[in-house]
Amino acid sequence: MRFSMRHDVAARSVARSRTLVLALCVVVGCDGTSNSRVPDSTAAASTATADTGEHAALNSGWSPDAGSVLLVASDIPGVAQVIFPEVTDSTFGDSTLTDLAPVRGTRVTLYSRRGEAGTAIVAGEDSTARADSSSDECEGWPAVRLRNEGRTAAGSWTVGLVTGRAQSIPLDSIERLSHADSARLANEVTRLASGLPDDTARAFRGLPYSVHGVRRFQPAPGVEALVADVARRINQEANPREEQILIVAERDSGRADSPWRPAFVERASGHEGSVQTHDVLAALAIGPSHRPSLLVARYVSDGISYLLLERVGPARWNLRWVSAASDCG
Numbered sequence: 001m002r003f004s005m006r007h008d009v010a011a012r013s014v015a016r017s018r019t020l021v022l023a024l025c026v027v028v029g030c031d032g033t034s035n036s037r038v039p040d041s042t043a044a045a046s047t048a049t050a051d052t053g054e055h056a057a058l059n060s061g062w063s064p065d066a067g068s069v070l071l072v073a074s075d076i077p078g079v080a081q082v083i084f085p086e087v088t089d090s091t092f093g094d095s096t097l098t099d100l101a102p103v104r105g106t107r108v109t110l111y112s113r114r115g116e117a118g119t120a121i122v123a124g125e126d127s128t129a130r131a132d133s134s135s136d137e138c139e140g141w142p143a144v145r146l147r148n149e150g151r152t153a154a155g156s157w158t159v160g161l162v163t164g165r166a167q168s169i170p171l172d173s174i175e176r177l178s179h180a181d182s183a184r185l186a187n188e189v190t191r192l193a194s195g196l197p198d199d200t201a202r203a204f205r206g207l208p209y210s211v212h213g214v215r216r217f218q219p220a221p222g223v224e225a226l227v228a229d230v231a232r233r234i235n236q237e238a239n240p241r242e243e244q245i246l247i248v249a250e251r252d253s254g255r256a257d258s259p260w261r262p263a264f265v266e267r268a269s270g271h272e273g274s275v276q277t278h279d280v281l282a283a284l285a286i287g288p289s290h291r292p293s294l295l296v297a298r299y300v301s302d303g304i305s306y307l308l309l310e311r312v313g314p315a316r317w318n319l320r321w322v323s324a325a326s327d328c329g
Contacts, residue, residue, distance in 0.1 A: 058086040061321035065287025071160030079126045081141040092324040098142050110157035111282040115168040117157035120146040140328030158281040159295050169283035174214040186211045192260050193230045201269050204232040204243045217283045219292035224253035227280050243269040246278045250315045264317035276300040302327050
């Protein structure tokens with residue numbers, strides 16, 4: 001089953017050959033460069049994706065307050081992927097860990113990037129999607145049919161959680177701004193990227209940044225935040241290369257001249273057809289403490305994994321959890 005969750009700001013060019021370097025690209029850039037975070041996210045990334053072989057534990061890091069499953073919208077109306085947070089890359093496909101029986105009949109709240117999109121009931125497994133997945137010779141997450149409650153429109157949501165687990169934090173896209181405001185924000189993001197520490201991708205130094213997308217939101221009172229994708233490219237015909245940077249930054253919303261402070265950075269570089277890219281799916285306040293969080297899709301070649309970023313303090317975001325990677329891209 002093929003699911004289309006590509007970035008709504010810029011189309012992603014993705015190589016079709018299957019790759020096993022997804023976890024490696026998180027900790028070490030595909031050209032050997034290290035990812036960085038302010039404060040450092042490398043340790044968090046390695047913890048979330050570590051695989052100890054035969055003694056691999058359940059995937060840790062997922063917030064219990066977020067519920068037992070994550071739903072991700074598919075390109076089939078009324079059908080969702082069920083992401084089981086405890087599954088690791090080494091246990092992916094284990095039917096005992098992806099039993100849909102406890103999920104059936106569950107009421108879920110659906111979210112879009114702009115806010116809450118409605119509620120639905122998990123009606124049961126979608127056999128059509130499973131058959132499509134088998135015919136494509138890829139291994140994907142199990143799929144379920146949803147019975148919408150109210151006026152939830154097909155295609156209007158991106159992720160879902162068990163009802164009562166989270167509240168939406170609207171994301172404001174740069175595309176919705178006036179031309180002057182969007183240009184100003186893009187310039188601010190470019191300056192922010194240029195000043196990031198730990199720029200170890202020497203081959204890209206001095207090259208201009210291009211801004212793929214910027215979304216603003218308010219994670220806390222008096223705080224303005226943004227999540228942005230920026231890139232640098234080496235346009236060599238024989239070996240076109242690209243560096244992709246995911247940035248979360250914050251500033252004081254009460255001051256127009258308040259500088260942006262980087263709160264989380266993830267870098268990856270490699271061939272332009274296989275370097276990892278991101279798609280921000282939703283911003284949520286999770287659990288009784290209303291912990292500001294971001295759900296993000298990460299793409300590498302034909303693989304897709306999902307990230308949970310969590311705000312742990314002023315201008316401090318951590319990579320809390322990374323799902324197992326599906327090769328049904």
